Amino acid sequence: MLPGPTNVPNRVTNAMSSPMINHRSDDFRTLYKDIIAKTKVVFETENDIVLLTTSGTGAVEASVVNLIKKDDAVIVPVNGEFGTRLADLVDNVGGRAIRITAPFGENPSLEKIKEAFEINRNVKALYAIYNETSTGTTLRYMSELGKICEDNDTFFVADAVSILGGDDLPVDKWKVDICVTASQKALAAPPGLAPMSISKEAKKYMTENPPATQYLNLKRYFKYFEENFETPFTPAISLFYAFREALEIITEEGMRNRIERHRLCAKALYAGLKELGLAPFAQEDARSNVVIAINYLQGMDDKKFRQILSSQFRVLLAGGFGELKGKVFRIGCMGEVTGYHVMRTLSAISSTMEMLKVPAQGEGLSVAHEILGTK
Numbered sequence: 001m002l003p004g005p006t007n008v009p010n011r012v013t014n015a016m017s018s019p020m021i022n023h024r025s026d027d028f029r030t031l032y033k034d035i036i037a038k039t040k041v042v043f044e045t046e047n048d049i050v051l052l053t054t055s056g057t058g059a060v061e062a063s064v065v066n067l068i069k070k071d072d073a074v075i076v077p078v079n080g081e082f083g084t085r086l087a088d089l090v091d092n093v094g095g096r097a098i099r100i101t102a103p104f105g106e107n108p109s110l111e112k113i114k115e116a117f118e119i120n121r122n123v124k125a126l127y128a129i130y131n132e133t134s135t136g137t138t139l140r141y142m143s144e145l146g147k148i149c150e151d152n153d154t155f156f157v158a159d160a161v162s163i164l165g166g167d168d169l170p171v172d173k174w175k176v177d178i179c180v181t182a183s184q185k186a187l188a189a190p191p192g193l194a195p196m197s198i199s200k201e202a203k204k205y206m207t208e209n210p211p212a213t214q215y216l217n218l219k220r221y222f223k224y225f226e227e228n229f230e231t232p233f234t235p236a237i238s239l240f241y242a243f244r245e246a247l248e249i250i251t252e253e254g255m256r257n258r259i260e261r262h263r264l265c266a267k268a269l270y271a272g273l274k275e276l277g278l279a280p281f282a283q284e285d286a287r288s289n290v291v292i293a294i295n296y297l298q299g300m301d302d303k304k305f306r307q308i309l310s311s312q313f314r315v316l317l318a319g320g321f322g323e324l325k326g327k328v329f330r331i332g333c334m335g336e337v338t339g340y341h342v343m344r345t346l347s348a349i350s351s352t353m354e355m356l357k358v359p360a361q362g363e364g365l366s367v368a369h370e371i372l373g374t375k
């Protein structure tokens with residue numbers, strides 16, 4: 001139950017044992033074309049897709065180094081670790097990050113973002129962390145951000161690393177110019193791949209103004225795909241096989257069903273945890289359906305709590321990090337999560353609380369069971 005890497009179905013793991021192939025062969029071209037077509041369905045986009053052999057950070061970095069030049073003004077809502085990192089990255093490549101901050105656990109107000117557009121002329125891009133994994137918050141105004149960016153002739157970039165595949169993100173409808181995610185979270189594939197979509201306008205800009213980097217130079221990826229359906233550098237072929245299988249599983253389930261499953265599991269988890277006497281870290285209107293961050297009660301030591309959960313109940317949860325270290329634990333409600341995982345997690349948390357002598361209060365399991373049973 002980690003917020004990544006998440007459980008990987010056997011079909012996906014088994015796909016990795018396919019024989020190695022030449023990445024300059026028709027076998028590879030067929031595989032890559034298939035992945036790109038399926039990724040477009042999952043992203044709900046007609047935009048170009050690039051599949052990088054990197055973790056999510058590689059794709060986030062690619063979205064910055066290919067778009068942001070010296071002194072470019074870039075608006076970044078910041079309400080957690082990943083927003084902080086992204087704004088710092090923009091500054092580090094010579095851009096000028098305009099941080100729109102909110103206390104952790106809350107979302108910056110849309111008004112403050114609109115104001116930033118009024119105060120600052122010629123904003124090059126807005127970078128939004130759709131789901132702030134460190135605090136369990138989700139920006140619920142992404143489609144408005146898309147419209148604002150369009151009106152201001154600004155590129156709209158979404159870091160959807162910890163959410164795509166688990167909640168709504170229709171890239172074209174929401175006018176997202178660059179959307180970045182990673183294989184190991186809600187897409188339920190092994191870590192190591194990072195798909196990203198790039199709009200026509202962003203592609204044109206990147207092609208005319210390529211960065212001084214080699215591996216993350218997206219112009220090369222466009223060229224190799226257009227000319228030969230290949231990648232410019234050796235891809236992680238075994239992971240490509242796994243990723244295709246993961247996308248196939250998503251296609252079989254259907255994105256709508258998948259998102260509904262995530263929502264239902266999150267609803268049951270929030271309700272069950274509340275009944276046990278535990279409160280989410282995030283404010284209600286900002287709460288994520290894919291990463292659930294919960295405040296520790298007095299007497300719940302982070303290390304002991306997660307150690308018992310892991311060794312006695314074989315349930316893995318994540319701790320907090322940065323400012324939230326020791327203050328919260330985080331449940332990944334993503335990828336292959338089902339009612340079974342929800343019930344088993346709640347049961348393990350309740351028993352662990354008992355063992356730590358911080359007894360759980362109400363009937364968390366029956367409340368969750370009831371919600372899950374509504375489907």
Ligand SMILES: Cc1ncc(COP(=O)(O)O)c(C=O)c1O
Pocket residue numbers: 004055056057058060082129131132133134159160161162182
């Ligand atoms: C929102 C967000 N952005 C970026 C990253 C970085 O991804 P990775 O660890 O795959 O490099 C993460 C990882 O958890 C994330 O949650």
